[in-house]
Every structure is written in C-alpha cells, then in structure tokens.
Amino acid sequence: MAALTVLAGMVVVAHLTQASPMPVEQRHPMITPAPTLDLPTRTLIEQRGVLDDLKSDVDSVFSKLGSAVPSYVASVQQLTNGKGVPNFFQDFPTKDKVQSSLGVDDKQLAALPTQVLNLPPYGNWSRGSWNVRFHGNVYKQPPTDQKTIDDLANKFLVDVNIDQLPPDEQANARNMTASIFVVQQEDQNVTMHLEPAPSAGSDGEKGGGGATTASGGEQSVNLPYLTTDQGDFDVFVPIQLNGLMRGDTNTSVQRLNVYANGTNTGNATAYLVPPTGLSIISDIDDILRVTKIYKPKDGLLNSFAKPFTPWMNMPDIYAKWARQYPTMHFHYLTTTPEQVTRNYMDFIYKTYPGGSFDTRPLNFSDVSATLSIRKFLLEKFFQTFPQRKIVLVGDTSNSDIMRDYPGLVKDFPGQVQCILLRNTSATDPDDLFPYDTSGFKGLDQKLFMFFRTPDDLTNIDLQNGNCYNSSVPQNITFSRQAELLGIHGSGADRIGKGWLISLLVSALTASILLL
Numbered sequence: 001m002a003a004l005t006v007l008a009g010m011v012v013v014a015h016l017t018q019a020s021p022m023p024v025e026q027r028h029p030m031i032t033p034a035p036t037l038d039l040p041t042r043t044l045i046e047q048r049g050v051l052d053d054l055k056s057d058v059d060s061v062f063s064k065l066g067s068a069v070p071s072y073v074a075s076v077q078q079l080t081n082g083k084g085v086p087n088f089f090q091d092f093p094t095k096d097k098v099q100s101s102l103g104v105d106d107k108q109l110a111a112l113p114t115q116v117l118n119l120p121p122y123g124n125w126s127r128g129s130w131n132v133r134f135h136g137n138v139y140k141q142p143p144t145d146q147k148t149i150d151d152l153a154n155k156f157l158v159d160v161n162i163d164q165l166p167p168d169e170q171a172n173a174r175n176m177t178a179s180i181f182v183v184q185q186e187d188q189n190v191t192m193h194l195e196p197a198p199s200a201g202s203d204g205e206k207g208g209g210g211a212t213t214a215s216g217g218e219q220s221v222n223l224p225y226l227t228t229d230q231g232d233f234d235v236f237v238p239i240q241l242n243g244l245m246r247g248d249t250n251t252s253v254q255r256l257n258v259y260a261n262g263t264n265t266g267n268a269t270a271y272l273v274p275p276t277g278l279s280i281i282s283d284i285d286d287i288l289r290v291t292k293i294y295k296p297k298d299g300l301l302n303s304f305a306k307p308f309t310p311w312m313n314m315p316d317i318y319a320k321w322a323r324q325y326p327t328m329h330f331h332y333l334t335t336t337p338e339q340v341t342r343n344y345m346d347f348i349y350k351t352y353p354g355g356s357f358d359t360r361p362l363n364f365s366d367v368s369a370t371l372s373i374r375k376f377l378l379e380k381f382f383q384t385f386p387q388r389k390i391v392l393v394g395d396t397s398n399s400d401i402m403r404d405y406p407g408l409v410k411d412f413p414g415q416v417q418c419i420l421l422r423n424t425s426a427t428d429p430d431d432l433f434p435y436d437t438s439g440f441k442g443l444d445q446k447l448f449m450f451f452r453t454p455d456d457l458t459n460i461d462l463q464n465g466n467c468y469n470s471s472v473p474q475n476i477t478f479s480r481q482a483e484l485l486g487i488h489g490s491g492a493d494r495i496g497k498g499w500l501i502s503l504l505v506s507a508l509t510a511s512i513l514l515l
C-alpha cells in the first residue's frame with residue numbers, strides 16, 4: 001500500500017497551500033516558469049464546511065444503501081473526488097499555522113538552527129557525467145513544551161490518549177508530531193558535499209547490499225535554485241567524476257555519501273545507477289511494513305506510535321534478491337508526506353537493502369495533486385532510466401498503484417519487467433477495500449502476480465521477467481473486486497450492509513480527526 005492512503009482518505013480536505021515558483025529539474029541550471037495551482041487557499045472555517053459536505057455525502061450514501069453496491073462504489077468515488085482514495089496524511093500545517101499553533105515568533109525562529117531533510121538521491125549517467133537528483137526540504141524545528149506536543153499528538157490517535165501509551169510509543173508519537181510541526185524555509189541556498197561512503201556496507205545497510213562503494217567523487221555541489229516557498233528542493237545536477245567509475249563501463253550501482261552543508265541533519269547516501277540493469281521500485285506501507293491503513297485506527301497508531309514492523313518475511317525476500325542480483329538497484333517510493341519519512345528511512349535501512357528514496361513533496365499536498373503524485377514520481381524515474389528493466393512492488397489496498405503500475409506497461413513499452421502486488425485481503429480479513437483490477441486486462445500473466453505471502457515470491461525469475469508463480473491462484477475480474485464484501489463479478493450485489501457501514505464510519509472518523 002502506498003503511503004498512508006486509504007479509503008479513510010475520504011478526507012476531502014481543503015488546501016492550505018498554494019503553489020509557488022518551483023524549480024523544476026533541469027540538466028542545466030535555468031529558471032523555469034512557475035507552475036501555478038489554480039486552487040483557493042481555504043481557512044479552517046471553510047474546512048468545517050467541507051466536513052459538513054462530507055457528512056452529508058456519507059448520509060446520502062447510507063440512505064441509498066439498500067442492496068445497490070454500484071451506487072455505494074459510485075458514492076465512495078464521489079467522496080474521493082472521483083479518482084480513488086486520497087491520503088490520510090493530508091493537510092499538514094504550513095509555516096504560519098505552525099508558528100501560530102506553537103506560539104513561536106520570527107525572532108525566536110531566526111535563532112534556531114536550519115535543518116535539511118536530504119532524501120537519498122538517485123543519479124543517471126547522462127552525456128558523459130553522473131546527473132544526481134537532489135531532493136528534500138529545508139526547515140526549522142521550533143521548540144515545544146511537552147504538553148503542547150502531546151495535545152497535538154492526541155489529534156492523530158483514535159480512542160487512545162498519549163498518556164496511555166507505553167513510554168517508547170509516547171516518544172515515537174511525539175517525534176512524529178514534532179516532525180509535522182516544522183517551519184519550512186524558503187529561498188535557501190543549498191550546498192551538498194559528496195564523498196565516498198566508507199561505512200555504508202556495514203552499519204549503513206543492515207538489510208542487504210544493492211551497491212558498491214564509490215572509489216572517489218569527492219566534491220561540493222551548489223544547487224542551482226533556492227528552495228521553494230515550502231522549503232523544498234528537487235533538481236538534477238551533473239557532478240564531476242573525481243575518481244568515480246563511469247556509467248558506461250560498469251554495471252554496478254555506486255554509492256556516495258551526501259552531506260548537506262551547515263547541518264548534520266542532512267546526511268544521505270546517493271546511488272549512481274548505470275543505464276542498464278534491473279531496478280525495483282517498492283512501496284512501503286503494508287508491503288514492507290505492517291501499517292493496516294485500511295483500518296484507520298490501527299493505521300494511525302502504527303504510523304504515529306508503534307515501532308515499525310516488517311511485514312512477515314519480506315526482508316528475507318529482498319535480501320535474497322540483493323544477493324542474487326548484485327547489480328540490482330532498489331528505489332523506495334512512498335507517497336507519505338516527506339516530513340514524516342525520517343522514520344521510514346531509518347526502518348528501511350535497518351531492515352531492507354539500501355536504496356534511493358522518493359516521498360511526497362509539500363507542493364503535492366492538496367487533494368488533486370495527492371492523487372497524481374505517485375504517477376509523477378514513477379514517470380520521473382522511468383524517464384531517468386529509459387533502458388533499465390523495472391520491477392514494481394506494491395499492494396492491492398492502494399488505488400493509485402492499481403491504476404498507475406499497469407498504466408506504465410502501456411506508457412513505457414518494454415520498461416516494466418514485473419508487477420508484484422500483495423493481495424492484502426488474502427492474509428488480512430480487515431482489508432475490505434474494493435480494488436480495481438481493470439488495468440491488468442490484456443497484460444501477459446508472465447508480467448504480473450497477485451501474491452498472498454512473501455513465500456509466493458521465493459523463486460520467481462526477475463532477471464528473465466518470469467514474474468508469475470503458477471501455484472498462486474489469480475482470481476481477477478478485471479473490474480472492481482472486494483471479495484470480503486462479496487464484490488466479485490456477478491456476486492457484486494451480495495455486499496454486507498453492516499460491514500459497509502463500519503467501513504464508512506471508520507473512514508469518516510479518520511477524516512474528522514485530521515480536520
């Protein structure tokens with residue numbers, strides 16, 4: 001599953017942010033015109049209005065219930081803007097709101113150290129040099145007293161107060177909440193320092209290999225644009241070789257350490273990825289870790305308080321792949337908002353092979369952009385590595401995955417090597433979400449598999465694109481399915497009303513919480 005996105009997502013929330021002049025990745029530094037989002041900035045009061053609308057929509061769904069599943073599905077679609085399921089973690093506070101909720105003035109802010117979230121970048125070999133995509137966020141962390149942070153944390157927890165959690169979970173909840181209440185820094189001039197990554201093989205990548213340590217590459221790189229209004233940077237910059245292996249002579253992925261100058265909060269590893277070979281793009285929630293985002297209450301607790309837990313023996317499968325395919329590149333792509341992803345990276349690097357990272361940048365926080373972020377990030381990757389073969393991994397509880405993964409097979413012919421989707425409801429009866437398999441119509445079964453447990457993946461042949469394990473039944477209707485609700489082909493009108501109501505109520509609860 002993708003970042004915390006679920007039906008719960010029925011959060012039909014307002015947009016607090018407006019688009020701003022944005023550097024777009026360019027090979028050569030140049031100022032590009034600002035894309036503007038034609039969306040109104042809304043106030044909290046207006047959000048209440050949205051909530052009322054949501055309630056009345058849900059009421060009307062309830063009143064229409066009867067036996068008509070299609071109208072239920074249609075209503076859910078309406079609630080979610082007609083496009084699927086938006087994100088749980090929507091509507092995080094922006095600069096002014098953070099300052100006012102924490103009571104921090106500009107002078108206090110000025111005195112605080114600047115921090116950098118430096119997302120582990122990938123780079124391609126382009127016109128004779130490595131071209132590295134630096135992306136992340138510059139922000140300040142305002143001081144907060146525990147009571148304030150606890151009050152804020154309680155907004156993210158359902159039916160439980162932070163006081164009732166064990167101490168380690170309290171600490172996590174405070175950490176996550178503090179990460180959300182940061183003040184983004186615009187117009188910052190960012191410099192990165194690159195050098196060989198001596199330690200990455202041992203303590204850096206407990207989950208497996210996936211790259212070799214670069215033999216050189218030391219240099220400083222000044223990013224060609226200042227940060228956006230929301231503190232983000234995202235730009236491809238060609239770097240000097242300075243002893244690095246060229247990309248056209250060796251198929252190994254090279255790993256470099258990247259430090260953001262002026263802070264020790266912006267350390268990351270960059271992955272220099274040759275033009276040909278195998279890459280995995282993997283989602284994280286409910287595929288690499290247990291999130292249960294389809295049960296909003298558990299999803300929030302698992303995301304805000306509980307320690308991250310791997311999903312079954314998935315780490316063994318990834319470690320096996322890293323050993324079996326030593327030149328394979330791992331890319332972790334979650335649509336969880338970047339502010340809360342330090343814990344994701346921390347978990348991944350302790351549990352899975354090292355790799356580059358993508359998360360949801362801040363300018364993708366409004367409803368319509370949220371629905372397109374995955375496609376945007378996937379396409380950027382596919383365009384950056386047009387000759388690599390790409391294995392896509394995710395799960396069925398995520399509507400954008402169900403749409404975008406098979407869509408890439410058509411949009412980038414020959415680039416998708418495999419689509420591996422965990423059938424979440426096969427092992428978790430709590431996942432009642434309808435999922436849409438229509439995108440898979442006409443695809444060769446060799447290319448994809450809906451699997452039940454990591455064991456189903458044990459011996460599949462990624463190298464040759466034999467992605468289907470014939471002992472795993474594929475029960476695909478090429479339409480909407482939710483077998484646990486009785487939605488499967490002509491069985492579609494056997495839906496249980498009680499389940500449906502509980503589903504809607506939990507979705508509504510989750511949406512209210514975040515308003």
Ligand SMILES: *[C@@H]1O[C@H](CO)[C@@H](O)[C@H](O)[C@H]1NC(C)=O
Pocket residue numbers: 019022023024025035037234361363364369
């Ligand atoms: C966000 O910024 C990127 C550039 O970093 C741009 O390409 C994208 O279109 C922007 N998204 C939205 C929704 O404005």
Ligand SMILES: *[C@@H]1O[C@H](CO)[C@@H](O)[C@H](O)[C@H]1NC(C)=O
Pocket residue numbers: 141175176178179342343346
């Ligand atoms: C939260 O935890 C992460 C990972 O341990 C750490 O890097 C980060 O600095 C913490 N953030 C806050 C705001 O305490």
Ligand SMILES: *[C@@H]1O[C@H](CO)[C@@H](O)[C@H](O)[C@H]1NC(C)=O
Pocket residue numbers: 189190222223224225226
């Ligand atoms: C950042 O600072 C450097 C050094 O002062 C300067 O050369 C460069 O032009 C600045 N970059 C931007 C985008 O303003």
Ligand SMILES: *[C@@H]1O[C@H](CO)[C@@H](O)[C@H](O)[C@H]1NC(C)=O
Pocket residue numbers: 212249250251252
């Ligand atoms: C590529 O580089 C790796 C690591 O330096 C080395 O082990 C391998 O032999 C090289 N392969 C070729 C074909 O040069």
Ligand SMILES: *[C@@H]1O[C@H](CO)[C@@H](O)[C@H](O)[C@H]1NC(C)=O
Pocket residue numbers: 191192193220259261262
């Ligand atoms: C960035 O930091 C490195 C050391 O970490 C230093 O060598 C380099 O000169 C710094 N660059 C700038 C532009 O400050």
Ligand SMILES: *[C@@H]1O[C@H](CO)[C@@H](O)[C@H](O)[C@H]1NC(C)=O
Pocket residue numbers: 259264265267
């Ligand atoms: C980042 O790297 C620097 C230089 O190696 C180190 O001093 C610092 O402790 C690191 N920061 C973190 C948070 O690991």
Ligand SMILES: *[C@@H]1O[C@H](CO)[C@@H](O)[C@H](O)[C@H]1NC(C)=O
Pocket residue numbers: 124125126127131236380383384385386
């Ligand atoms: C490298 O990536 C950039 C950015 O996506 C892309 O424009 C360029 O075509 C890529 N280079 C090659 C050789 O594929």
Ligand SMILES: *[C@@H]1O[C@H](CO)[C@@H](O)[C@H](O)[C@H]1NC(C)=O
Pocket residue numbers: 423425426427450473474475476483484
């Ligand atoms: C997913 O698992 C459920 C529960 O076992 C099953 O009913 C459904 O048909 C499976 N879906 C696919 C696509 O195989």
Ligand SMILES: *[C@@H]1O[C@H](CO)[C@@H](O)[C@H](O)[C@H]1NC(C)=O
Pocket residue numbers: 455456457458459460469470471472
């Ligand atoms: C197919 O799945 C079964 C059961 O999960 C597993 O034992 C077997 O190794 C898998 N075969 C392949 C080719 O992956």
Ligand SMILES: *[C@@H]1O[C@H](CO)[C@@H](O)[C@H](O)[C@H]1NC(C)=O
Pocket residue numbers: 473475483488491
């Ligand atoms: C496919 O799913 C339907 C509905 O859940 C079920 O009745 C049927 O037995 C399943 N078929 C297979 C082959 O799993």
